[in-house]
Ligand SMILES: O=P(O)(O)OC[C@H]1O[C@H](OP(=O)(O)OP(=O)(O)O)[C@H](O)[C@@H]1O
């Protein structure tokens with residue numbers, strides 16, 4: 001299985017807080033954002049940099065800048081929106097492309113309902129964000145949309161991944177790097193990750209009470 005599980009005490013601690021049964025909407029949302037920020041730091045580690053000349057206080061110096069076209073962050077609606085601000089904290093100039101997918105509760109197939117991409121997708125690295133990688137259907141559908149737009153450099157950032165989803169993405173798109181805060185055990189009969197987080201979209205948006 002090809003996945004980068006971010007091994008960091010803060011990541012482990014924050015994700016564990018999210019697993020608590022009575023985690024409030026506010027707390028869940030806050031932790032999602034905090035984790036996204038930490039994960040974006042790791043996922044941007046291999047961004048290419050170039051040296052440019054700059055006037056420093058003591059004369060001309062070599063300065064570093066991120067090379068190439070600005071990255072596009074791709075939240076998968078809805079739950080991916082919960083990670084967006086955390087990623088933008090680190091990459092505030094990022095362009096935002098949006099993909100709307102809703103998993104059919106019976107078939108577990110992703111049903112597309114929205115897409116809006118920024119220009120020159122073929123020249124930008126893309127960073128897909130979604131808290132949950134379960135069957136992998138939503139992630140694979142998003143990767144396919146991005147590839148149709150010409151994207152060649154794609155990373156996926158998820159909080160919790162199921163082995164089934166990682167396998168599905170690895171098989172369909174071996175060129176896509178997956179980053180996760182945790183690789184969990186399995187999917188249950190309803191396609192929920194165990195132990196997982198429950199329904200991340202509902203918890204971020206407060207659409208269900210339990
Ligand atoms: O790997 P998969 O089996 O495709 O499942 C994962 C998808 O399911 C959830 O979204 P959901 O469809 O519940 O939509 P929501 O974000 O609007 O809640 C989650 O945020 C992923 O997008």
Ligand SMILES: O=c1cc[nH]c(=O)[nH]1
Pocket residue numbers: 132134191192193194196197198199200201
């Ligand atoms: O465990 C899961 C699986 C899909 N979507 C979620 O929000 N949680």
Ligand SMILES: [Mg+2]
Pocket residue numbers: 079199200201202
């Ligand atoms: Mg949901």
